[in-house]
Structure formats: structure tokens, C-alpha cells
Amino acid sequence: MSAATHPARGPGDRLTGLFWRRPKLLTALLLLPPLLWLGVVYIGSLVALLVQSFYSIDRFSGLVVPEFTLRTYGELLIPSNFDIILRTVTMAAAVTLAAVVLAFPVAYFAARHAKGRWKAVFYLGVMLPLWSSYLVKVYAWKLILAKEGIVTWAAEGIGAGNVLSAVLATPVIGGNSLSTSYIGTFLVFLYVWLPYMILPMQAALERVPASMLEASADLGAGGWRTLRSVILPLALPGVIAGSIFTFSLTLGDYIIPQIIGSSRFFIGQTVFSLQGTAGNIPLAAAFAVVPIVIMLVYLTLARKSGAFDAL
Amino acid sequence: MRSDGRPPLALTLAAVGGLLFLHLPIVLIFLYAFTTEERSYQFPPPGLTAKWFAVAWNRADIWPPLYLSLRVAAISSAMALVLGTLCAAAMARARFFGRDTVSLLVVLPIALPGIITGMSLRSAFAIGEIPFSTFTIVLGHATFCIVIVYNNAVARFRRLGASMLEASADLGANAFQTFAHVILPNLGSALLAGGMLAFALSFDEVIVTTFTAGQQSTLPIWMLNELVRPRQRPVTNVVAIVVVMATFLPILAAYYLTRGAEETAGGGK
Numbered sequence: 001m002s003a004a005t006h007p008a009r010g011p012g013d014r015l016t017g018l019f020w021r022r023p024k025l026l027t028a029l030l031l032l033p034p035l036l037w038l039g040v041v042y043i044g045s046l047v048a049l050l051v052q053s054f055y056s057i058d059r060f061s062g063l064v065v066p067e068f069t070l071r072t073y074g075e076l077l078i079p080s081n082f083d084i085i086l087r088t089v090t091m092a093a094a095v096t097l098a099a100v101v102l103a104f105p106v107a108y109f110a111a112r113h114a115k116g117r118w119k120a121v122f123y124l125g126v127m128l129p130l131w132s133s134y135l136v137k138v139y140a141w142k143l144i145l146a147k148e149g150i151v152t153w154a155a156e157g158i159g160a161g162n163v164l165s166a167v168l169a170t171p172v173i174g175g176n177s178l179s180t181s182y183i184g185t186f187l188v189f190l191y192v193w194l195p196y197m198i199l200p201m202q203a204a205l206e207r208v209p210a211s212m213l214e215a216s217a218d219l220g221a222g223g224w225r226t227l228r229s230v231i232l233p234l235a236l237p238g239v240i241a242g243s244i245f246t247f248s249l250t251l252g253d254y255i256i257p258q259i260i261g262s263s264r265f266f267i268g269q270t271v272f273s274l275q276g277t278a279g280n281i282p283l284a285a286a287f288a289v290v291p292i293v294i295m296l297v298y299l300t301l302a303r304k305s306g307a308f309d310a311l
Numbered sequence: 312m313r314s315d316g317r318p319p320l321a322l323t324l325a326a327v328g329g330l331l332f333l334h335l336p337i338v339l340i341f342l343y344a345f346t347t348e349e350r351s352y353q354f355p356p357p358g359l360t361a362k363w364f365a366v367a368w369n370r371a372d373i374w375p376p377l378y379l380s381l382r383v384a385a386i387s388s389a390m391a392l393v394l395g396t397l398c399a400a401a402m403a404r405a406r407f408f409g410r411d412t413v414s415l416l417v418v419l420p421i422a423l424p425g426i427i428t429g430m431s432l433r434s435a436f437a438i439g440e441i442p443f444s445t446f447t448i449v450l451g452h453a454t455f456c457i458v459i460v461y462n463n464a465v466a467r468f469r470r471l472g473a474s475m476l477e478a479s480a481d482l483g484a485n486a487f488q489t490f491a492h493v494i495l496p497n498l499g500s501a502l503l504a505g506g507m508l509a510f511a512l513s514f515d516e517v518i519v520t521t522f523t524a525g526q527q528s529t530l531p532i533w534m535l536n537e538l539v540r541p542r543q544r545p546v547t548n549v550v551a552i553v554v555v556m557a558t559f560l561p562i563l564a565a566y567y568l569t570r571g572a573e574e575t576a577g578g579g580k
Contacts, residue, residue, distance in 0.1 A: 001351065016485035023405065026486075030401035034394040034457060038416050042454050045431035052434045102332070105325030113326075114317040122330070124566060129333040131508070133515040133561045135534045136551040140336035142538065143343055146352035150339065153354045194333065223319075244422060252424015259538050268426045272521075275430060277546065281437070288430045295423055299415070 046292075053285035064281055072282045076290070083288055088267040091182075092250035095189040096197075096243045102190070103197040104243065108231075110198075111205035126202075127155075130195035138259055141188045144178035145260060152177075160248065175262055184262035193249050197242035204238025205231070240302045247298065251291040267291060337555065344548035352544070354506030367549040369555070373533065380514055381531040383445060387452035388460075388509035392502060393451060394453070395509075397458025400494075403468030420455040428455060429522030443525025451519040456509035463569070471497050504565035511558040532553065 019026040039084040056069045069128040075081060110122035129137070144150050144213055168174045168181060175181030208231060254268025265273075274284035318326075344363055346356035367373060398417060403408065420428055432451050441447060471494070479489040517531035524532060528548070537547045 006347075010485075012487045013485045016480075016487070019486055020480075024407070027401050027405045030397045034398035035413065035416070037394050038420075038454065038457070041450055042420055042428070042431075043416075045435040046427075047347065048435040048438050049427070049431040051438075102329055105322055106329035109318060109322055109326035113322075122326075124563070125330045125333065127562055127566065128559055129337065131511055132337060132558050133531070133551070133554045135515070135517055135531050135538070136340060136554055137336065139534070139538055139547065139551055140340050143339055143352045143354075144336060148351050148353045150354040171336075179528060191332070191336065194329075198329075229428060232460055248424050252426040253518070255535065268424070271426055271430055275433065275522075284430065285434060288427050291424050292427055299422060303411075 049285050049288060052281050053289050055240055055285075057280050057282055062279065072286045075283055076286055081287075084265050084267060084270050084287075085221060087264065088251055089206040089294070091186065091266065092247045093191065094186060095250050096246045098186075099197040099242070099246045100201075101193050102194060103201050104235075107198050107201035107205055107235075107238070111202045111208075126195045126198045130199070134192065135255070137192050138188060138256055141184070141191065141260060143183045145177070145187070147179070148176040149179075165282050179260050180262055182262060188256050188260050189250050189253070193246040196245035196249065197239075200241035200245075201238040203237060204235045204241075208234045208269050221304060237305060240305055244295075244302055245300060248291065248295050251294060339550050340548055340555070342362065344545055344552055346545055349544050350358070363543075363545040363549050366543065367425045367546045370546060373530075373550060376528045376530045376533040379445065379448075379527060383448050383452055383529060384510045384513040386445075386449050387456050387513040388506050390449070390453040391456035391460045392506050395457045395465050395505065396502060399461050399464035399468055402465055403471075415460050421458055425455075425516075425518035426522075429519040432519070433522040443523065443527065445527070447525070448520055448527070448529070451523045452513040452516060453518075455519065456513055457489045459509045459512060460502070460505035463501045464506070467498055467501035470506045500568040504568045507561035507565045515554065515558055549565050 028069070041282075053072060054068050054070070056065050056067070056071045057063070058065050067149045076085065090133045106122070108120070110126070114122045138261045146152075152161075152164065155161050164178075167183070168177065173182045175184075180185075212230055213226060216230045221229065223262075252268050254266065254272045257266045258269055267290060271284045274287065278284075342356065345359045345361060346353075347358035347360050397404060398413070402413065420571070432447070435441075436443070436447060452492060474492055475497075476489055479493045484492065515531060517529075517535055520529055520532060521535070528536075533552075534547065534550060534554070537544075537550075541547065
């Protein structure tokens with residue numbers, strides 16, 4: 001670009017000329033502030049966390065020893081700690097599976113059958129609970145699952161009071177009331193993360209071309225066959241994108257199991273209590289690294305399958 | 312399973328059932344704000360009263376957390392707006408080495424559990440000996456709000472296309488004039504929507520905040536304390552209603568702002 005075709009009138013024009021000659025410079029300038037922020041604040045903090053996890057705590061003084069060791073990670077394998085990890089991962093997997101099952105009809109209906117006004121109803125119907133306050137949603141379930149609450153009232157109203165008692169008497173998943181059992185924790189997780197599954201699933205289903213369904217029908221496939229062989233495989237990226245959220249959010253949550261659930265700890269609660277009252281930052285950091293490792297493996301696999309295009 | 316056919320009854324029921332499952336619990340929050348019972352969550356409520364709204368209004372412990380939450384949300388969403396838009400602009404205009412890494416980096420703060428972001432920031436503050444303040448809360452909030460703005464902006468940039476920017480340059484505008492007269496007006500509603508969503512996200516965030524707030528109390532932290540040690544339970548419901556409204560209105564506004572975007576910003580197809 002010479003001055004003849006692009007007359008420079010001021011510094012703005014000269015810069016424009018510079019950007020035109022060196023487009024990469026503008027890209028770099030645009031990227032610099034966000035990358036600096038994310039790099040320093042976020043990645044920097046993650047590194048701080050990672051570093052702490054390789055420290056250990058002095059058994060007698062209770063002070064952090066800033067020397068590299070793998071001992072803290074070794075402590076994760078102690079049965080009582082490993083149980084916490086296992087319990088959290090099992091819960092995350094159960095919540096994710098249930099969310100897929102519950103989300104599919106809503107996402108499918110919204111993507112393929114809802115038209116005009118109903119499309120908006122479905123969209124907002126998922127968006128509003130997604131964005132409404134997390135704590136308000138947890139609180140709502142405290143009201144619902146309380147011993148004197150609406151579930152007990154409804155169960156007794158339809159004469160199913162003893163069914164509820166029988167469910168609560170089940171070992172492991174049962175408890176004194178729904179709000180102090182794993183069932184309660186599971187229900188709240190499922191409720192709170194469900195919209196995160198519906199939206200990417202719907203996006204993926206909307207991109208399945210109608211012609212493919214017609215082709216499947218022309219080739220003689222019935223409804224179920226089309227669902228299994230055409231729709232589900234094409235919806236998979238959406239399912240994976242959604243499961244990133246349901247899985248990750250469950251792995252790291254510490255408020256839901258604290259408010260609704262048995263007193264047995266999940267990873268999030270352990271991290272919170274270790275860094276707070278117990279003051280064992282290294283072990284808290286090591287526990288926090290567990291979801292990172294699980295999620296990084298998951299994200300790498302998801303990226304390979306193209307799930308990020310459905311976000 | 313044709314898309315133009317009538318949906319099977321089972322599908323319709325399951326879909327509507329799913330939506331009801333998402334909404335009924337929130338309705339219950341509204342009902343309990345009017346109950347006369349303040350010590351338990353008895354259903355059905357023994358009586359109805361509107362007095363809790365007045366009680367909540369006069370409770371002095373609610374206002375400072377509300378102000379802090381509003382301040383944090385405003386600053387965080389403003390910072391996220393700038394950083395998210397810059398990032399989206401860079402991603403929209405070029406394919407460059409490390410592009411995938413940048414997109415992963417932007418998503419990471421919400422893809423990784425909030426407790427990790429919180430715990431990380433807290434260790435960083437401990438190492439850097441940074442005392443807790445409004446600034447430390449904002450640091451965390453702005454980080455996970457960037458992706459919200461970014462997602463909105465990058466979608467609009469994609470629709471904007473290169474032809475309009477070329478036309479602007481052909482007509483003699485420099486980069487800054489193009490930004491002010493072409494990019495910004497086209498981006499405006501997407502940015503407003505992204506900013507409002509970021510505001511709602513920050514206003515409501517609790518997990519990261521518990522790690523970065525120290526002794527300070529935002530409205531969600533106030534609510535969390537009430538959940539653990541309840542007193543005057545219906546007052547919590549009144550605050551919950553306010554929070555629900557404070558998030559619903561921006562969401563609805565954001566929806567209406569970006570809804571017609573496909574038709575209006577038609578260039579570059």
C-alpha cells in the first residue's frame with residue numbers, strides 16, 4: 001500500500017496503513033489484553049495451586065513445608081480420601097446419565113417440533129432456569145425435600161407415604177429424610193445442571209438435516225431405528241458438550257452436598273474444609289487437581305470428537 | 312420420525328414434563344415468601360401473609376451485601392466486555408497459530424469447576440500476600456465472565472463478515488472510523504446482551520466468591536449463610552424473589568436484543 005492510494009492524514013490513518021501491511025500486528029494487539037489477563041490471573045493462579053499441591057504439611061507444627069514432594073498426592077490414595085473421589089465421580093456420572101435421559105425429549109421437541117411461539121417458550125423455558133440464581137434453585141429444593149415439605153405431603157396425599165419411607169430405608173442412598181440422603185443430593189444436582197445439557201443437545205439436534213431423516217425413512221427404517229442409527233450419533237457432539245458441564249460442575253460443587261445430603265463429603269466440600277478450618281492447603285490443592293485432571297482428559301477427548309462446535 | 316409430522320404423545324408429555332420440572336421449584340419459592348410459618352418448611356403453608364416483604368426491607372443486614380454484589384457485577388461485566396470483545400475481534404479476523412489454544416483458554420474458567428478457580432485464586436492471593444477486597448472478588452468474576460461476552464461477540468462478528476469492513480476501507484475510513492461507525496453499531500446489541508448475561512452471572516456467583524471474598528459478604532454469600540443457619544426463613548424467600556427478578560429481567564432483555572439478529576445483520580453471507 002503506497003501513500004498514493006491510501007493518503008495518510010493523521011496518526012489513525014498511519015496506524016491503519018500499518019495494520020494493513022502487517023495484519024498479524026493488529027491481531028496480536030487485540031489478543032494481548034485478554035491473553036495477558038487470562039494468562040496472569042487465571043493460568044498464574046492455576047500454577048500457584050499446582051505448586052502448592054506439591055508442598056506438604058508438617059505433621060507437628062501444622063505449617064506448610066515449601067519443598068517439592070509427592071507425599072501429599074500419596075495421601076489421596078488413603079482409603080478415606082479415595083472414597084471421597086470415588087463417591088464424587090460416581091455421583092457426577094449418575095447425574096450426567098440422568099441429565100442425558102431427561103434432556104433428550106425436551107431438546108428434541110424444541111429442535112424439531114416447536115415452531116413459532118412455542119420455539120420461544122422452549123428457548124426461554126430452558127434459558128430462565130439456566131440463568132436464575134444457583135442458590136435460589138438449591139434453596140427451592142431444600143423446601144421441596146424437607147421432611148415437612150411438599151414431597152412428603154404429596155406422597156401421603158396419594159397414599160404412597162410408605163413407599164417414600166421404604167425408599168428412604170434403602171441402605172446407602174436412603175436417609176432420615178430426602179434432604180439428608182444421596183437421593184436428595186442427586187435430584188438437586190440433576191435439577192441445577194439439566195439446562196446445561198438441554199441447550200447443546202438442542203443445538204446439535206437442530207443441525208441434523210431433515211433430509212437425512214427422510215433418507216432413513218425411505219430406506220425403510222422405523223422411528224426407533226432412525227433414532228438409534230441417525231439421530232443419536234449426530235446428536236452425540238451435543239451430548240458430549242453438555243456432559244462437560246454436568247460432569248465438571250458436579251465434580252467441583254461443594255454447596256449442594258452441604259445443604260442437601262448426608263454428611264459424607266464430596267471433593268468440593270473436602271477442598272473447602274481443608275483450605276479453611278483444617279488449614280491443610282497442600283492437600284486441598286491436591287484434591288482440587290483431581291477434577292482438573294479428569295476434566296482435561298475429558299476435554300481432550302471431547303475436542304477430538306468435535307464437541308466444541310456445538311457449544 | 313419426520314420433522315414435519317405431529318410429535319408422538321409420549322415425546323410431547325416428556326418435553327412438557329421436563330419444562331415443568333425446571334420451573335415448579337422456582338414457583339414454590341414465591342409461595343413460601345407468603346407463608347406465616349417461619350421455623351419450618353411446612354407444606355401446605357398454614358396461612359398467608361405479605362408482612363415478610365416489609366420485614367426484609369427493614370433488615371439492615373441485607374443492604375450492604377446487595378450493594379457489594381451490584382458493584383462487583385458492574386465492574387466485572389465492564390471488564391469482561393472489553394476483554395471478551397477484543398478476544399472475539401482477534402479470533403474473527405484471523406486464523407493464526409495457537410487459535411485453538413486461545414479458544415480453550417477462554418472456555419477453561421467455566422469448563423473447570425468453580426472451586427478450582429476459587430481455590431487457585433486464593434492460593435495466588437496467599438502467595439502474593441494480596442489482602443481480600445472488592446478487587447479480589449472482581450478478579451475472579453471478570454475471568455469467568457469473559458467467555459460469556461466472547462461467545463456473544465464472536466457469533467456476531469462471524470455474521471458481520473469481511474465485506475462490510477472492506478467497503479468501509481474502500482470509502483476511505485481508517486481502522487478507528489470503521490470500528491466506531493461500522494463495527495460498534497453492528498456489535499452493539501450483541502455486546503449489550505453479553506454484558507447483561509455477564510452481569511447476571513456475576514451477581515449470582517457464590518462458589519468462586521466464597522474463596523475470594525474473605526470476610527466480605529455479597530448477596531449470594533448472605534443467602535448461603537441463611538441456608539446454613541436460617542432465621543426468619545420467609546425473609547430468605549423474599550430476597551430470593553428479588554434475586555430471581557434481578558437475573559430474569561436481563562436474560563429476557565438479552566433474548567429480545569439478539570433474537571432478530573439473523574435478519575438485521577445480513578452482510579457477509
